[in-house]
Amino acid sequence: MRRNPLIADLLQRIDFIEKAGTGIRRMREEAERHGSPAPVFEATGFFTAIFRPLATSATAATEQVTEQVTEQVTPEVTPEVTPEVRLLRVLTGEMSRQELQTALHLSDAEHFRKAYLMPALGAGLIEMTIPEKPRSSRQRYRITSQGLEALSCERKER
Numbered sequence: 007m008r009r010n011p012l013i014a015d016l017l018q019r020i021d022f023i024e025k026a027g028t029g030i031r032r033m034r035e036e037a038e039r040h041g042s043p044a045p046v047f048e049a050t051g052f053f054t055a056i057f058r059p060l061a062t063s064a065t066a067a068t069e070q071v072t073e074q075v076t077e078q079v080t081p082e083v084t085p086e087v088t089p090e091v092r093l094l095r096v097l098t099g100e101m102s103r104q105e106l107q108t109a110l111h112l113s114d115a116e117h118f119r120k121a122y123l124m125p126a127l128g129a130g131l132i133e134m135t136i137p138e139k140p141r142s143s144r145q146r147y148r149i150t151s152q153g154l155e156a157l158s159c160e161r162k163e164r
Contacts, residue, residue, distance in 0.1 A: 033057075087160075089122040090131055094157045100135055100146035123147070131156055 017023045033045050033055060046056040087095075096109035107118045126132045131153035135146040149157070 030055075090126045090129060091156070091160050093122045093126050094131060094149060094153050094160075097132065097147065097149055097153075100148045102146055106147065126153070 014023065030047065037044055037057065043058050046058075048054045048056070092110060093106065097106060101109070103115075103118070103123065106123070107113075107115065110118070110122065112118045112122070123132075127134070127147075129152075130150055132147045133150050134140060135148060136142050136144060139145065
């Protein structure tokens with residue numbers, strides 16, 4: 007069912023839409039192909055598609071990597087601190103990207119984003135306060151429970 011027939015007709019006339027009515031089927035097939043749960047669809051004034059990663063394989067992979075790193079790394083052998091841990095050390099409450107970058111004494115925004123922010127977000131150590139608008143000027147970042155645990159373990163090792 008087309009949610010907005012005027013826009014759908016226009017997009018189909020300019021060959022931007024391949025074929026009406028195939029989107030949900032394709033989303034389900036892609037989720038299955040990637041081994042993820044089927045998306046959940048909600049229509050409450052807005053149409054929303056919710057995608058979830060396969061939690062069990064991600065958790066198992068994280069546990070396996072953590073176990074391998076723990077066995078190989080000790081503070082005496084590897085005194086270096088990862089960028090993610092440096093980020094966690096300066097993050098207090100909710101902070102903007104610029105505040106974090108300043109606290110870390112970093113001037114290159116792209117380097118900060120690639121080396122610090124994205125890895126910490128990807129590892130689940132920090133989270134966005136407005137995840138649905140990642141580029142918002144009001145975006146702030148805060149430590150997750152996983153980040154607090156990592157910071158606590160890091161402090162014990164020091």
